[in-house]
Amino acid sequence: MNIVVCVKQVPDTNEVRIDPEKGTLIREGVPSIINPDDKAGIEAALFLKDQLGGKVTILTMGPRQADVALREALAMGADEAILLTDRVFGGADTWATSCTLAGALKKMDFDLVIAGRQAIDGDTAQVGPQIAEHLGIPQVTYVAGLQVEGDRLIIKKQFEDRYHIIEAETPVLLTTISELNQPRYMTMPGIFDAYSCKEVKVWNAESIEDTIDRSNLGLKGSPTRVKKSFTKQAKTSGLVHEVDVEEAVEIIVDKLIEKYII
């Protein structure tokens, strides 16, 4: 099976802090990682390759430094990687991003496209389904389970209050959630291969000019834009008591009585 996994290199937003004086994000020293939902996608692709054979290609749209994320995926066991990078892609919203990635995918052979459900910086969960629409293939999102049965994929699609077991034929696009699996670690030989015999191809706008409409690229091609961003007002915190257990209980009970909770 020929699988393409779309990944994004993101800052680890669990480590981001707010500067209390300026009210801005402190990004220095925040490590860049493969987006967790995407990593589950890489593992799912490698799992399918283990079962069925075939090829796993990793695709990302990002700055030059995203090369590191691609090398990590290659070291996990992916076969090839493509870095889509170009100044003109910058400032893209999910429409422009999905158009760009779909443009690259139209130049590739694939049976299956996998993307993570959502990135921990953008948090939109929109790019996967939009790629599927541009490619004219079906989508199954929130993939929490994945098996193979003959020429079909058997997928557990998770909702808040239920799940569906779905049969899908390829081509199809899946979006994976990090609960799907435990991604395998890179191996030492894997890391060696990632930097020696495996290739990261670099594509730019010109590479995909026959499969995209230039007016859909980057900030200019984006229907939405950020008008402003801000950090939230910290709720004024109340009193903090360092007391023993008995007094703590008394304070809490008094407050509950005051607020008619008991």
Next chain:
Amino acid sequence: MSAGVYIFAEQRDGNLQKVALELVAKGRELADRLGQKLVAMLIGYNVSGLPKALIAHGADEVIIVDDEILKEYVTEPYARALCKIIKENDPEIVLYGATAIGRDLAPRLAARIHTGLTADCTSLEIDPNNNLLMTRPAFGGNIMATIVCEQHRPQMATVRPGVMGLPTPDEERKGDIKTIQIDFKNTDMNIRIREIVKENKIKKDIAEAKVLVAGGRGMGDIDNFSLLRELADLLGGEVSSSRAAVDAGWIDQDCQVGQTGKTVRPDLYLACGISGAIQHLVGMEESELIVAINKNATAPIFTVADIGIVGDAKLIIPKLIGAIRARKENTDG
């Protein structure tokens, strides 16, 4: 000229989802501000009993697509139905709940129609130019961003459930109901549902609870966690948790509060052994009264707590249960 505020009235198993009514309430506000009508799009099977509630909450019109193929949610049939309605009516704004269904459907439609979509909005306003200002958390909840979609129509957004309020309905309100037919040929797209498994809903939805007793890593183990159940029962509430407790296997994911869990606004949020990572705070900081217990005096949970106790929740909770029980027995006497 685009006109009209349209909302996707999400239903499951023929039951209107609460978020659908929240969208009608918010949509009503936006429609009034724009001087335009509010239309609810109801897609499903055997849903003819549902428009009344939508109209009572503020919809001027309900457009129904009722077909057996829509009984259980699959992307393409729903997308086809909504796309037809949107293309024929040219709305100014379309809103969806940011649920598993909304977040699967809305982006597909935005790409089909070629328009902008903003995800998981917590606030919606109209600016002086009559554009929609869509505000939402980003960067894992660390910042808020206000998004605009100036040139493309409709302006679309998915809206976080449990954030927009729900006013009292007016049962006397009148509205129009329109049923339309859609040709669903070739919408299966090689996707077939083999099995539907509904998950344990005997537990009450934490977003409905007036009192939440929440546990985090500081509770230590699953046995201490069960104390929280006892306390919740005494207070007439439910148990919720941080992500850490879910990852540790002490509680189900549907009790998780936070950026990737639920947003809650109970009268009382009692946070026990929860440090208060930003991803958790975004889910509960709007609670009426926040009481937090944590061993660490610098835990970020104390930045949102009305009452903060530096102490060991594992020791305090049993005593708290005893004190409340004693008080109940005295006052019930």
